[in-house]
Amino acid sequence: MSESSLPVLEAVVDGKEINLMHGYASDMTDGAIRENITPVHIDEKTFSINVIEDHTQTKKLMVEVFDDDGKTSLETAQVITFSDSNLEKSPSAGFINAADVIGAGSFGKNGDAKLAKIILTGDYAEGREYPAKITVITSESRRIYYYTRLKFLKNPQVDEKIDFIEFFHKSTFDKAEVRDIEKYLETTGNADETSFAHVSINNSTELVSYNMLSPVEVYREIPTITECEDSTISASLDFVIKVDTGNGISYYNVTENFRFMYTADRVYLYGYDRYMKQIFDLKQTSLSKSEFKLGVTDPSDVDMVISKDKNRAAFTYDGNLYSYDVLSNTLTTVFTFEEKETDYRRDSYGAHDVKILSMSDTGYIYFMVTGYMNRGAYEGRVAVVLYTYDPNTALIQEQAYIPVTTSYEILKSELIDFAYCNSKQVFYFGIYDTIYAYDLVGKSFSVIAADCKDKFVYSKEGGYLAYDSDDSESIIMLKLESGRKTMLRAGNNKIIHVFGICKGNLVYGRGNKNSICVNEDGTAVQMYTEVNVCDSEGEVVKNFTATEGEISKVTVKGNVTDMTVVVPADNVRGYKYKNSEQIISSLKDEKAEIRLSTRTTDKMMREYYITLPDTIYMAEIPASDKTKSMVVNQDTAVRFTRPDYYTGYFYTYAFGKLVGFSTNAGEVVVLADDNAGSVIDMDGVVVWKRGTAGRNKELKINFPDKAVSSKEAFNEALSILLSSKSVIAARKYDRMNQGVIDYISDFVAKSAGIPVRLEEMEYTQMKNFVSAGFPVIAVTEEGKPYIVYGYNDTEVKLFDPGKGEKTSLSYKKFDKEMGDSDWYYIAFY
Known part of the structure; x- marks a missing residue:
């Protein structure tokens, strides 16, 4: 595989x-790319851009800014005259000590x-984000694309904020200086x-300062800013450390995430998380237990298989x-982008995954590489490649x-x-809510x-797919190795639907075709009379049949299938909660032939190992x-839209x-609230x-002073929401013919606000939409609507369209009013 060159x-x-950016060989048309934010x-x-060249010379650079x-x-701004960068003089990134590098030059040079x-020169709004595409044109007239988001701020204070990150980072390596960050x-x-x-802001000073490790920093990258306001910032910092573990020297990739507010008086640290992952080293294999050592790591991305003969x-x-290979006692690196004597910044950019399909x-292994290709024939491209x-x-x-x-991402x-991928060389995979079969011999797919979101499940243990037919009158169980199909029929005037996989078995339900309730917002809820578990x-092998009422909701998690039973009611929705039921499947305690195990020591604490069968010594x-070389077949490209x-x-x-x-x-x-992040839609527009x-x-809203019936209350709430956009609807909302989001979109242009339905979001998160200047419709679990038009530290300000009255509820009472489940909000962003 050729060296990286972009x-x-x-x-x-x-x-x-700030913001190291890797190049793409083709124009990324997706507006939802959000790798970093550049404050301006x-x-x-x-602002300026450092172009760090290696094998490619730059002759022109363009920055195009989008709405x-x-x-x-x-x-579009163009640059054809470049000045020398002071990059090599900067202390913020690069090798800390070249002598500490793993092998000569394995972390490269700038x-x-x-x-x-x-x-x-454009007219940009303060505090608003603008996607930007940076195009580098090389001396060979090749175009390479880079992406950031520009955030225009009055005083971004980037220098002071980066200084704090570097101060905090360096303090964690020094037991004396760590006292300076203890207050944060x-x-x-x-x-x-x-x-x-994983170490966080909630851990002890001892653990934040690496306890007994005494790490040495080998390499540090520049910080990446991911969120930024005038005073607050979220940023990450990647670096490499080496540690004398007592059993040799180990190297680790480490990432620190910061979120804080910077003021002239002090810094308020809201969040700090550090993630540490050992770089695999074959020399640290445990001979006493015949185990491969992974060490300090998050093992969630480890995929393991073993042949039936255990060789x-x-x-x-x-x-x-x-x-x-057990017999020859040889470990082969089958696939890697990492390469000695080349550039760490490029080769070790971890934006890809490797998945074993079969062995x-x-x-003989089928495996799949997905993501950004760091080097080779597809350098700079994002792809799925089957090998x-x-x-x-x-x-x-x-x-x-x-x-x-x-x-x-x-x-x-x-x-x-x-x-x-089966023995007949048929490759099954899924993308864009579609399951495909690609014949590797015939080159046909x-x-x-199609359109199978929430309509298909995969059982790895059972080796099959199960999916609904287009008419929901049957479920097809497809055995992936043989291609054999088994049909489960719904029966006369019934529908059938997959819910999940429970310990390798399929969970599905049957219901009457006409047993559908339509909620006040046009959401259809299919009811079911029975839920089955089959092999x-x-x-x-297991069954639950509702003797009174019907089943409105089914969730499968682990070995438990939870069901919500409802009965008819005289309300807008036409049903109400009755009780919950469960199907519990027995757990099989089977010891895997190849598995992860842990060991704990005083110095390194918890470490992971790959444990092989006891017969392997x-x-x-x-x-x-x-691998000695790579053979690239002709005509392997398969394109989907x-x-x-x-x-x-x-x-x-x-x-x-x-x-x-x-x-x-x-x-x-x-999820964004839990992770100090942001939500964007498929066009890249920030939602929350x-x-x-x-x-x-x-x-300030002029509310009507008249009461309406409970069945008209939702329409009244919709009218108030539209009037906040100075819109009078040309027709009345009919939930039986149209969903509420489509209805609102018919009358409100995207430029004025995009409507969104948010299920079971908490009131603390709902406040962001009101704070942005938009009223919010809050619908309780009983289907009763309110207009949320304000809040303060202690209460939520509501308008009840049914009563035609304003009211205020404490957050605790508002939470109780919304109910335990099935509540939602309708808002603009």
Whole structure:
């Protein structure tokens, strides 16, 4: 695989280098890319860019600024004359001690740098974000694309904020200086003090300062700003440390996340999280227990398989794939982007995943690489690539290449967490709410299930997919290895629907076709009369049938299936809660042949190991090998476009990473609040951002002074919401014919506000929408609407359209009024 060659960029604001940006080989059309934010002084509208070259020379640079929809271009600034950068003089990033590097040059060099000064002339709103695309044109007329978001602020104070990050960071390495940051911590008695893998603001000073480790910093990257206001900031810092563990020297990738408010008087640290992950080192294999040491890490991305004869094992770790041959006692690095003697900034950029699909007894592996390609033929592209590895020839061979025009973070959300390649060379995978089968021999693909969000499940244990038919009259169970299908029929005038997988078994329900309730906002709720659990052959092993009422909601988690039973009621929704039921499946305590285990020591605390079967004995450290070459087949490209039905998703970003996505905006708002992040829609428009609600707000609205019936109350609330946008609807809302969001969108232009339905979001998060100047409709679990038009420290200000009266409720009483479940809000962003 060829070395990485694309330049990397840095923004320079207030004399501080921030936001390392990696280049894309094609224009990313997705407006939802949110890797960093570059603050810009609104009065000056200038900032600089460091272009750090290696094998590629830059002759021109352009910065194009877009409206917040990511589509409307506002202006383009061009730079063709560069000045020398002072990058090499900056203490903020790079090697701390070149002698500490793992092998000669494994963390690379900065390369040559050029400085481009950007001068913007457009009319930009203070405090608003604008997507920006930076295009680098090389001496060979190649275009390379980079992305940031510009935030225009009166006084961003970038220099002071970065200084605090560097002060805090350096203090954690010195037991004497750590006392200077002790006042910023919020140590609690219930914080986990047993691992270095995740340390937070709630941990002790001892753990924040690495306890007994005495780490040495080897490499530090520049900070990345992910959120920024005049006084507050969220930022992350990546670096590498080495530690003498007592059993040798180990190296670790570390990330610190900061969130704080900077004032002239002091700094208020709202959040601090540090994540530490050991770099895999074969020399640290445990011979006493024949285990591969992963060390201090979060093991959630580790994927492991072992052959039936136990002579072959494979595992993924930190974006790399390894294969172990027991008989020859050799560990082969099958796939990695890391390369000695090259550039750490580029090669070790961790924006990809590796997933093992299958492994034969001979060690033949199908595996999939998804994300940003750091180097090689696809350098700078984001893609899904299917490979095979043949241990007999030590070759990896490309089988399918699926390029996309979005970021790694968004691709993770678009890919369905399922992929399989069978012995007939049929590759099953899911993307854009669609399940595909790709014939690797015939180079043809077919759609197995389209528009299948919430309509399909995958059982890894059972080796099958199960999905609803288009007419919901049957469920198809597809055995992935053989291709055999089993049909589960609904029956006359009934529907059937998949709910989940419970210990390898399928959970599904049956209901009457006409048993559908339509909520006040047009949401249809299908009722079910029974829920079944069946095995991989479709045989029912457990059943629940509602003897009174029907089942409105089913959730499957672990070995428990929870069901909500409702009965008819004389209210807007036509039903009310009766009781909850459960189906509990027995747990099978099976010991995996290859598994993760932990050990705890006083110095390193909790560390992880890959444990092999007891029959495997390592007499010596395994030999190290790697694939000798890569064979790229011709015509492996398979291209897909987003179908029209793939829409309505919201994304939660925190510290430049996608931490959640859903069509339920309320769900991702809660996640953003928990992770100090932001929510954006598929166009990149900010929906919600933590910390933007003022302490109090009261909107001036002329409310009607008449009461209406309970069945007309929701329509009245809608009229009030539309009138806040100076809109009088041309027709009355009819919930049986249209959803409420579509109805509002018919009358309110996007530029005036985008309506959104937020399920089960908390009132503390709802305040952000009111603070932005928009009233909010709050609908209780009984379907009763309120207009939220204000709040303060102690209460929520409401208008009851049914009674035609204003009222105020304490937060506790408002929470009780909304109910235990099925409440929601309708708001604008």
